[in-house]
Amino acid sequence: MLRTGPYTSQNADTVYNIAKRLLSKGHSIRIYLYEDGVCNVVKQIKSPQERNIRDMMAELVASGVEIKACGTCAKFRGIRKTDIIEGTNLAGMAVLARFARDCDRFLSFGF
Amino acid sequence: MLRTGPYTSQNADTVYNIAKRLLSKGHSIRIYLYEDGVCNVVKQIKSPQERNIRDMMAELVASGVEIKACGTCAKFRGIRKTDIIEGTNLAGMAVLARFARDCDRFLSFGF
Amino acid sequence: MSPQKTILILLRSCPYGMATAAEGYRVIIGLAGMGLRIHAVLLEDGVLVALKGQNPSGLGMHELSQVFAKLTEFGADLYVHTPSVTERGLSEAGFIDSNLIDDEELKDLITSADHVITFN
Amino acid sequence: MSPQKTILILLRSCPYGMATAAEGYRVIIGLAGMGLRIHAVLLEDGVLVALKGQNPSGLGMHELSQVFAKLTEFGADLYVHTPSVTERGLSEAGFIDSNLIDDEELKDLITSADHVITFN
Amino acid sequence: MDNLYLVTRSTFERTAWRLALRLAQSGDTICFIQDAVLAVKGPLELRDKMAELESKGVDLRFLAEDLNARSLNASREKTVDYEGLVELIEKASRIIT
Amino acid sequence: MDNLYLVTRSTFERTAWRLALRLAQSGDTICFIQDAVLAVKGPLELRDKMAELESKGVDLRFLAEDLNARSLNASREKTVDYEGLVELIEKASRIIT
Numbered sequence: 001m002l003r004t005g006p007y008t009s010q011n012a013d014t015v016y017n018i019a020k021r022l023l024s025k026g027h028s029i030r031i032y033l034y035e036d037g038v039c040n041v042v043k044q045i046k047s048p049q050e051r052n053i054r055d056m057m058a059e060l061v062a063s064g065v066e067i068k069a070c071g072t073c074a075k076f077r078g079i080r081k082t083d084i085i086e087g088t089n090l091a092g093m094a095v096l097a098r099f100a101r102d103c104d105r106f107l108s109f110g111f
Numbered sequence: 112m113l114r115t116g117p118y119t120s121q122n123a124d125t126v127y128n129i130a131k132r133l134l135s136k137g138h139s140i141r142i143y144l145y146e147d148g149v150c151n152v153v154k155q156i157k158s159p160q161e162r163n164i165r166d167m168m169a170e171l172v173a174s175g176v177e178i179k180a181c182g183t184c185a186k187f188r189g190i191r192k193t194d195i196i197e198g199t200n201l202a203g204m205a206v207l208a209r210f211a212r213d214c215d216r217f218l219s220f221g222f
Numbered sequence: 223m224s225p226q227k228t229i230l231i232l233l234r235s236c237p238y239g240m241a242t243a244a245e246g247y248r249v250i251i252g253l254a255g256m257g258l259r260i261h262a263v264l265l266e267d268g269v270l271v272a273l274k275g276q277n278p279s280g281l282g283m284h285e286l287s288q289v290f291a292k293l294t295e296f297g298a299d300l301y302v303h304t305p306s307v308t309e310r311g312l313s314e315a316g317f318i319d320s321n322l323i324d325d326e327e328l329k330d331l332i333t334s335a336d337h338v339i340t341f342n
Numbered sequence: 343m344s345p346q347k348t349i350l351i352l353l354r355s356c357p358y359g360m361a362t363a364a365e366g367y368r369v370i371i372g373l374a375g376m377g378l379r380i381h382a383v384l385l386e387d388g389v390l391v392a393l394k395g396q397n398p399s400g401l402g403m404h405e406l407s408q409v410f411a412k413l414t415e416f417g418a419d420l421y422v423h424t425p426s427v428t429e430r431g432l433s434e435a436g437f438i439d440s441n442l443i444d445d446e447e448l449k450d451l452i453t454s455a456d457h458v459i460t461f462n
Numbered sequence: 463m464d465n466l467y468l469v470t471r472s473t474f475e476r477t478a479w480r481l482a483l484r485l486a487q488s489g490d491t492i493c494f495i496q497d498a499v500l501a502v503k504g505p506l507e508l509r510d511k512m513a514e515l516e517s518k519g520v521d522l523r524f525l526a527e528d529l530n531a532r533s534l535n536a537s538r539e540k541t542v543d544y545e546g547l548v549e550l551i552e553k554a555s556r557i558i559t
Numbered sequence: 560m561d562n563l564y565l566v567t568r569s570t571f572e573r574t575a576w577r578l579a580l581r582l583a584q585s586g587d588t589i590c591f592i593q594d595a596v597l598a599v600k601g602p603l604e605l606r607d608k609m610a611e612l613e614s615k616g617v618d619l620r621f622l623a624e625d626l627n628a629r630s631l632n633a634s635r636e637k638t639v640d641y642e643g644l645v646e647l648i649e650k651a652s653r654i655i656t
Binding site for chain 4: 593623628641
Binding site: 352354385386445448449452453455456457458460462 | 464465478481484485487556557558559
């Protein structure tokens with residue numbers, strides 16, 4: 001669960017770096033974006049001369065990572081389902097519950 | 112200068128509450144939205160059963176407050192000029208410099 | 223279907239300054255509503271959430287102690303970490319109903335949980 | 343045109359964990375470039391920005407000490423608060439060129455500024 | 463009044479309050495708002511320093527709306543509401559957050 | 560290994576590290592990442608507690624990539640890179656941030 005947005009905090013980078021190594025060891029990964037975390041998958045992010053957090057998240061999706069973003073958090077931040085990258089979806093607590101039920105390790109990154 | 116986004120932090124509320132009282136005393140106010148602060152003026156914000164930060168910012172604009180949002184910060188967060196409320200604009204450091212040059216008091220709200 | 227899992231939720235933040243307590247609440251009732259066993263612990267500044275008499279109307283926000291007081295109706299257990307209360311010069315007398323725990327009991331809750339979710 | 347104003351910018355955060363130091367830098371050069379007189383002070387965890395030998399390539403980020411070292415080229419003055427350095431067990435010897443100041447000199451910088459902008 | 467220091471974050475969870483207490487001088491005001499109103503409860507080190515600063519002529523204030531929200535209280539003469547905070551802002555030479 | 564505690568925020572600016580040090584028991588690991596790698600520098604109270612915890616069988620680790628970024632360093636045996644952090648995550652029963 002990632003609760004902070006892109007660039008402002010290093011959390012999204014840490015999640016990406018951990019996820020990449022876990023993937024290469026054959027683990028399966030789910031990421032639930034909560035609060036500002038939903039902003040990490042906004043399509044329109046442009047980052048001249050900097051790492052692109054949206055592309056990093058898209059790369060994880062392409063590698064089989066399931067990424068869901070809290071629909072309520074998105075609504076409060078003016079993000080619609082058409083605003084987020086392909087392969088990700090807005091989702092409610094039922095999905096977070098499924099993630100928590102199915103996973104062996106749960107990491108939360110906040111403020 | 113407001114550096115944090117809506118809902119996540121109380122800063123936007125504090126800025127609104129201070130600005131309202133200053134306005135009623137006849138002061139003129141400029142707000143520069145920096146980093147996540149640009150997210151406070153996103154048109155699509157919907158906040159069922161909660162205060163609407165976008166409307167609070169729009170109310171300040173209607174009362175004559177000049178609100179500008181950092182264009183680079185907006186780009187990194189996937190916010191386009193068409194995504195922000197009327198009466199506000201994306202702007203660069205020249206505008207922050209003008210605000211700093213013209214104002215009698217400068218308040219910054221961060222993390 | 224996998225057996226029921228126990229999730230420990232640690233809520234460490236003062237209410238209102240950040241949305242953390244309110245957002246933590248949504249996760250607590252959301253997961254409890256989906257059949258997970260939830261232990262929610264208020265600790266550090268999070269104990270302020272349990273203090274009665276909060277009035278955030280001047281901030282245009284919703285009161286939190288009363289919604290947390292109803293957590294048991296959603297099947298979640300609420301705990302308050304007493305060392306955090308004492309360190310802040312508060313007294314449990316002014317708090318909503320909850321289970322009071324010390325460091326050792328908190329360690330036991332951690333050990334008995336499948337996952338720990340932190341809101342700080 | 344109004345007379346030149348002096349802006350004191352206090353940068354209080356460790357680099358990389360938050361974007362604060364990088365975003366503070368943009369404001370420093372932006373305002374200095376627009377003709378404002380800028381005093382930029384690194385204090386508290388902000389002093390880490392001035393430590394030489396940073397290598398954030400493993401994080402995919404840009405190095406900050408070298409860009410701060412060039413602040414004078416943009417007309418901004420850079421100060422490092424030595425009590426913050428000492429409290430963190432660091433030594434000014436490993437730092438980029440800057441003006442070293444103590445509490446009293448920092449108070450003077452505050453008093454001589456028209457505005458104080460804080461990045462924390 | 464000279465400088466107005468605004469402290470916003472919890473005095474238990476953050477150490478940001480130290481800077482205000484380190485720099486404030488006679489004539490200055492430190493106002494605790496948002497989660498920083500927890501300053502009425504400590505930590506102990508802060509309470510000691512607050513007493514010391516007051517004896518040196520530094521004014522300490524707590525924002526009423528933020529105290530009320532959190533069910534905390536300060537003595538009446540140290541409490542300001544938003545109107546009072548705005549007066550502090552008007553009177554200050556500069557504001558440091 | 561039992562629990563893995565991950566501390567992310569500056570140990571000078573935040574007090575979040577106290578919880579990890581309060582709860583960690585023999586067999587647990589505390590790993591300092593992001594700005595929390597500042598833990599190699601203190602504060603003093605943290606350094607005292609770290610020594611005490613190590614003698615009780617708690618492992619302390621610092622993330623290499625975050626140390627390097629900030630020009631800090633820890634002894635080789637206490638440093639882990641991302642690969643090592645992932646191994647700690649695999650071995651842990653649960654992770655507390």
